[in-house]
Amino acid sequence: MxxxxxxxxxxxxxxxxxxxxxxxxxxxxxxxxxxxxxxxxxxxxxxxxxxxxxxxxxxxxxxxxxxxxxxxxxxxxxxxxxxxxxxxxxxxxxxxxxxxxxxxxxxxxxxxxxxxxxxxxxxxxxxxxxxxxxxxxxxxxxxxxxxxxxxxxxxxxxxxxxxxxxxVDPDAHRPGPPQPRFAADLSYLGTYATDRQPTVAALFAEPARRRPDLRFLLGGSGYGEAFPWSDNIFFLDHVAPPEHGAFFASSSLTLNATRRDMADLGYCPSGRLFEAAACGAPILTDVWEGLDLFFEPGREILTARTTDDALAALDLAPADLAAVAAAARERTLDEHTxxxxxxxxxxxxxxxxxxxxxxxxxx
Structure with a gap:
C-alpha cells in the first residue's frame, strides 16, 4: 500500500x-x-x-x-x-x-x-x-x-x-538507566497551553510549592515569567524525542495534563501518556471520560483532581509506584503501540x- x-x-x-x-x-x-x-x-x-x-x-x-x-x-x-x-x-x-x-x-x-x-x-x-x-x-x-x-x-x-x-514506538521509548539531569520526584513534559495551565498549576506547581524537599522537573516550550516558579522546579525548554525515554525513566512519578477542550470531550489519550508508560514511569493524570478505556485507574494509572490528590500520589511507597508502572507498561505494549x-x-x-x-x- x-x-x-x-x-x-x-x-x-x-x-x-x-x-x-x-x-x-x-x-x-x-x-x-x-x-x-x-x-x-x-x-x-x-x-x-x-x-x-x-x-x-x-x-x-x-x-x-x-x-x-x-x-x-x-x-x-x-x-x-x-x-x-x-x-x-x-x-x-x-x-x-x-x-x-x-x-x-x-x-x-x-x-x-x-x-x-x-x-x-x-x-x-x-x-x-x-x-x-x-x-x-x-x-x-x-x-x-x-x-x-x-x-x-x-x-x-x-x-x-x-x-x-x-x-508509542516501544523501540524509541523503553525503560533505561536514570540520568541525573532528568532526576525528579515529579516531572511534567508538555508545551505551555493557557487552557492546560490550571491543571499544571494544581497538580505540579502547587505541590512543588508545598513540598520544597522534593525535586520537580518541567520540560517544554512556551513557559515564561508568569508561570508560578519555585526554587525546586527545574526547567528544560526542549526535550528532543530521543531523550524522552531517559526523561520519563528518571522520574519517580510523571504528570499527564490534558488540554481543556480534550478533557471536556473525553476519550483523548495523549501520545505522551503512552510514551511515559512504555518507559516504565508511573503516571499521575487528570481525570476525563474514557480514561478507563486505555488504563485502569488505581492499578495502571494514578488519578488526581486536586493538589491534595497529587501530594498523596507523591507519598506512595516506591514499591506501589513500581507496580503501577509495570501494569501500565504491560497494557501499553499490548494495546497502544x-x-x-x-x-x-x-x-x-x-x-x-x-x-x-x-x-x-x-x-
Missing part, C-alpha cells in the same frame, strides 16, 4: 505533538509493507528546531510554496492507494481539494479534534478545513473518540468518522464497506 500524507510536521518535534506520532506510525507502516510519502511545508520555526532530516521508513518532502508543489503533489496522489490530509496542515484546504478530486481514497485525520470542534462551536474559522467541511472525504479519522466521532459526522458532514488514537495503530489504519483503508470498517472499530 502506498500512502501520501499532507501534514503539519514530521521533521520537528518542537512545540507540537504531531511529529513523534507520525515517526512511530510511518515506521510501523513500513514494517507492514506500506510506503509513505510525507509532504511538509518548510517553515522557519520548525527549520530552526529540526531534529529529523530523513524518514528512514518513508520519504520526507519539504516544500516552500504550494504553487510550486502542486504538480508533484498531483502525481504522488494519483499513484497512491490513499491520501491523508491532517489537521493544522498549512495547505490543508488545497491539499484536500486535490486529494478528494484525484485520490483513490481521500482521508482526513483530525489530530486536534477537540480544538476543531471548540472553534466551530465558538463561531471561529478553522483554516485547515475545507470550506464545505469533511463531506468530500471517503473517511475521517479522529485522534479523539466518543462523542467527538458523532459530532464530526453531524457538524462537519463526515461520511464515516473512526478513531485512530495516540500510540504504533504497530497496533498502523494495523488499525491499514484495516480501515482496506475495508470495502462502512460495515466492515465498523467491525474493525469494535475490534
Amino acid at each position: 502506498k500512502l501520501v500524507v499532507f501534514g503539519l510536521t514530521v521533521s520537528s518535534s518542537w512545540g507540537n505533538g504531531h511529529a513523534t506520532l507520525w515517526r512511530g506510525l510511518i515506521k510501523a507502516l513500513a514494517a507492514q509493507q506500506c510506503e509513505v510519502t510525507f509532504f511538509e511545508r518548510d517553515v522557519p520555526y520548525y527549520a530552526r528546531h529540526r531534529d529529523l532530516l530523513d524518514l528512514p521508513a518513508g520519504e520526507l518532502v519539504l516544500y516552500a510554496d504550494w504553487a510550486d508543489l502542486a504538480a508533484r503533489a498531483l502525481s504522488e496522489i494519483r499513484a497512491a492507494d490513499a491520501v491523508i490530509v491532517t489537521s493544522y496542515c498549512p495547505d490543508g484546504p488545497a491539499a484536500a481539494a486535490l486529494a478528494c478530486e484525484a485520490a483513490r481514497r481521500a482521508v482526513f485525520y483530525d489530530m486536534d479534534t477537540p480544538v476543531t470542534l471548540a472553534r466551530l462551536a465558538a463561531g471561529e474559522g478553522v483554516d485547515y478545513l475545507p470550506a464545505e467541511g469533511l463531506s468530500a472525504f471517503d473517511l475521517v479519522l479522529s485522534y479523539t473518540g466518543g462523542e467527538a466521532l458523532v459530532r464530526l459526522e453531524r457538524e462537519l458532514g463526515a461520511r464515516r468518522a473512526l478513531p485512530l488514537y495516540g500510540h 504504533s504497530a497496533r495503530r498502523a494495523g488499525q489504519l491499514i484495516g480501515y483503508l482496506s475495508a470495502s464497506s462502512p460495515a466492515a470498517a465498523g467491525d474493525l472499530q469494535e475490534a
Whole structure:
C-alpha cells in the first residue's frame, strides 16, 4: 500500500505533538509493507528546531510554496492507494481539494479534534478545513473518540468518522538507566497551553510549592515569567524525542495534563501518556471520560483532581509506584503501540464497506 500524507510536521518535534506520532506510525507502516510519502511545508520555526532530516521508513518532502508543489503533489496522489490530509496542515484546504478530486481514497485525520470542534462551536474559522467541511472525504479519522466521532459526522458532514488514537514506538521509548539531569520526584513534559495551565498549576506547581524537599522537573516550550516558579522546579525548554525515554525513566512519578477542550470531550489519550508508560514511569493524570478505556485507574494509572490528590500520589511507597508502572507498561505494549495503530489504519483503508470498517472499530 502506498500512502501520501499532507501534514503539519514530521521533521520537528518542537512545540507540537504531531511529529513523534507520525515517526512511530510511518515506521510501523513500513514494517507492514506500506510506503509513505510525507509532504511538509518548510517553515522557519520548525527549520530552526529540526531534529529529523530523513524518514528512514518513508520519504520526507519539504516544500516552500504550494504553487510550486502542486504538480508533484498531483502525481504522488494519483499513484497512491490513499491520501491523508491532517489537521493544522498549512495547505490543508488545497491539499484536500486535490486529494478528494484525484485520490483513490481521500482521508482526513483530525489530530486536534477537540480544538476543531471548540472553534466551530465558538463561531471561529478553522483554516485547515475545507470550506464545505469533511463531506468530500471517503473517511475521517479522529485522534479523539466518543462523542467527538458523532459530532464530526453531524457538524462537519463526515461520511464515516473512526478513531485512530495516540500510540508509542516501544523501540524509541523503553525503560533505561536514570540520568541525573532528568532526576525528579515529579516531572511534567508538555508545551505551555493557557487552557492546560490550571491543571499544571494544581497538580505540579502547587505541590512543588508545598513540598520544597522534593525535586520537580518541567520540560517544554512556551513557559515564561508568569508561570508560578519555585526554587525546586527545574526547567528544560526542549526535550528532543530521543531523550524522552531517559526523561520519563528518571522520574519517580510523571504528570499527564490534558488540554481543556480534550478533557471536556473525553476519550483523548495523549501520545505522551503512552510514551511515559512504555518507559516504565508511573503516571499521575487528570481525570476525563474514557480514561478507563486505555488504563485502569488505581492499578495502571494514578488519578488526581486536586493538589491534595497529587501530594498523596507523591507519598506512595516506591514499591506501589513500581507496580503501577509495570501494569501500565504491560497494557501499553499490548494495546497502544504504533504497530497496533498502523494495523488499525491499514484495516480501515482496506475495508470495502462502512460495515466492515465498523467491525474493525469494535475490534
